[in-house]
Amino acid sequence: MIPTTYxxxxxALIFTIGAVGVLVRRNALIIFMxxxxxxxxxNLTLIAAANQWGNLTGQIFVFIVIAVAAVxxxxxxxxxxxxxxxxxxxNIDEVHLLKG
Amino acid sequence: xxxxxxDLPPLLPEIxxxxxxxxxxxxxxxxxxxxxxxxxSLMAGLTFASVLIAAGAxxxxxxxxxxxxxxxxxVDDLSRYLNLVVLLAAGLSVLLAWAYVPQFSRESSxxxxxxxxxxxxxxxxxxxxxxxxxxxxxxxxxVSLYILTGFNRHQLxxxxxxxxxxxxxxxxxxxxxxxxxxxxxxxxxxxxAEIAAQDSGGVLLLIGLGLLLVGFFFKLAGVPFHMWAPDxxxxxxxxxxxxxxxxxxxxxxxxxxxxxxxxxxxxxxxxGWAVAxxxxxxxxxxxxxxxxxxxxxxxxxxxxxxxxxxxMTGLVAGTDALNAILYYLFAYAFMNIGAFAVAAMLERPTxxxxxxxxxxxxxxxxxxxxxxxTAMAIFMLSLTGIxxxxxxxxxxxxxxxxxxxxxxxLAVVGMLNSVVSAYYYLRVVxxxxxxxxxxxxxxxxxxxxxxxTAIAVAVTGVLLMGLLAxxxxxxxxxxxxxxx
Numbered sequence: 001m002i003p004t005t006y007x008x009x010x011x012a013l014i015f016t017i018g019a020v021g022v023l024v025r026r027n028a029l030i031i032f033m034x035x036x037x038x039x040x041x042x043n044l045t046l047i048a049a050a051n052q053w054g055n056l057t058g059q060i061f062v063f064i065v066i067a068v069a070a071v072x073x074x075x076x077x078x079x080x081x082x083x084x085x086x087x088x089x090x091n092i093d094e095v096h097l098l099k100g
Numbered sequence: 101x102x103x104x105x106x107d108l109p110p111l112l113p114e115i116x117x118x119x120x121x122x123x124x125x126x127x128x129x130x131x132x133x134x135x136x137x138x139x140x141s142l143m144a145g146l147t148f149a150s151v152l153i154a155a156g157a158x159x160x161x162x163x164x165x166x167x168x169x170x171x172x173x174x175v176d177d178l179s180r181y182l183n184l185v186v187l188l189a190a191g192l193s194v195l196l197a198w199a200y201v202p203q204f205s206r207e208s209s210x211x212x213x214x215x216x217x218x219x220x221x222x223x224x225x226x227x228x229x230x231x232x233x234x235x236x237x238x239x240x241x242x243v244s245l246y247i248l249t250g251f252n253r254h255q256l257x258x259x260x261x262x263x264x265x266x267x268x269x270x271x272x273x274x275x276x277x278x279x280x281x282x283x284x285x286x287x288x289x290x291x292x293a294e295i296a297a298q299d300s301g302g303v304l305l306l307i308g309l310g311l312l313l314v315g316f317f318f319k320l321a322g323v324p325f326h327m328w329a330p331d332x333x334x335x336x337x338x339x340x341x342x343x344x345x346x347x348x349x350x351x352x353x354x355x356x357x358x359x360x361x362x363x364x365x366x367x368x369x370x371x372g373w374a375v376a377x378x379x380x381x382x383x384x385x386x387x388x389x390x391x392x393x394x395x396x397x398x399x400x401x402x403x404x405x406x407x408x409x410x411x412m413t414g415l416v417a418g419t420d421a422l423n424a425i426l427y428y429l430f431a432y433a434f435m436n437i438g439a440f441a442v443a444a445m446l447e448r449p450t451x452x453x454x455x456x457x458x459x460x461x462x463x464x465x466x467x468x469x470x471x472x473x474t475a476m477a478i479f480m481l482s483l484t485g486i487x488x489x490x491x492x493x494x495x496x497x498x499x500x501x502x503x504x505x506x507x508x509x510l511a512v513v514g515m516l517n518s519v520v521s522a523y524y525y526l527r528v529v530x531x532x533x534x535x536x537x538x539x540x541x542x543x544x545x546x547x548x549x550x551x552x553t554a555i556a557v558a559v560t561g562v563l564l565m566g567l568l569a570x571x572x573x574x575x576x577x578x579x580x581x582x583x584x
Contacts, residue, residue, distance in 0.1 A: 008285065015278055022271050031267055038274035045281045053288035061232050061290065065277065068239045072270050075243050079250050079266050082259040092267070095260050098331040098398075 128209030198550030261335020276315025282308030333401035383409030438558030464537030
């Protein structure tokens, strides 16, 4: 069996890649994808911990996280569409009406 | 096998709100409306009624002891008072939205349904004692607020505010969630009580708490996690700005208290410093950025960041400061939503939506509308912290709690910051009372009944809660005494 620690380290790595992706990429859709990656790395952590502890709480948590991620996709894409209607771009650097 | 014991009556306020949210959507499908105004009035009326009933049901339960529902939410007096803060903010914002939303939208039903869902999410967040519930309620309120921020999608500012709020909000939810997951990895449980029962901490708990704090600071708009706040607050329809600047903070503060009280092996000396540093940055940044704003709404957005910093000052005192923070939240609900309501009256209408009000729009307001200008002056003085208004007592109690917990320097920084804030709050007063009217001045020719009522209630609250500060504070202290 793969030790839990390895899985935890892997998910920490995926989480970091996701977080760095959010910070360095400028396309709203890619940023969004990176956020989903962060959420899914947490799912991996939860599954590993549920296996380690032998209870189902972590697995239930994963289902909830998947549902929440789906909600965020629905709302997020709608918001990005609203921006595209105005500016015809998904680059967040070109969306800078509000500042100061 | 028996079904888990579900005691629903303690959750009656939330059930009323969610039921009404669904009802609004059904009514919208079934009914034909003459115009946007007719629809808006019906929906706002129903929403306001459900908020009043929920507040009544909550108030009736105060002093009625604790009730745990399915082991995931705890209904105690702390959460009942949080309910009242959130419902107060929701009620005032609905009154303000009554005539505001039909100006740009024919979808009032979804607007109010989302307000009700966000309110219910906040109320759940303050009473959750289990991590999954905490996460779900946080997401319910966040997702509702993302949509509400961008509700006026025909205006770029609104859509842009929503995009920034959404991207950074979802990003912070990731940190929040990872923090919760690490708690589970370390302890094997998602119940706060079972996590608290662990005899020692562990490095994962410490990392988890750090990630969780990042998530909370994002929601509270604490510097350096505040980047979304000015844009989201400025872009959002004004009633939404007032609502989320107050109610989200209230829910997040109470939930943060519950988590901090539960984490074992992490004493206040450890997380206290993190909170204190963020509090200092938040107050200072918020106040200095507010100094140079031209837009009234954006100035109030930065002022709201600064006030989150004042409230964090109380956080370092731990559960001893809970009643101080509760008092501050009530105070802030009255004075801040009142200020946003007046700002909404200064917004010049355009075909798409009301245009942002500049501070100059208030020029000569006292000559044209003395009552409105006086109300705004009261809100501004209260936000500055001038006695005997409610804002003064809020700061007094919060800073007092910090001093008695041994964080005197933090209270001193807070007071110095209040002095800085006087400059931009009083500038609004000066502009209203001294500056002559010119072509930049604008105020609606007719104040809608809903907005007028909201402003009147807010003024009454600011004056009354200031005069009755001691009895209110003592009563709030009784509510939180069980937690010490």
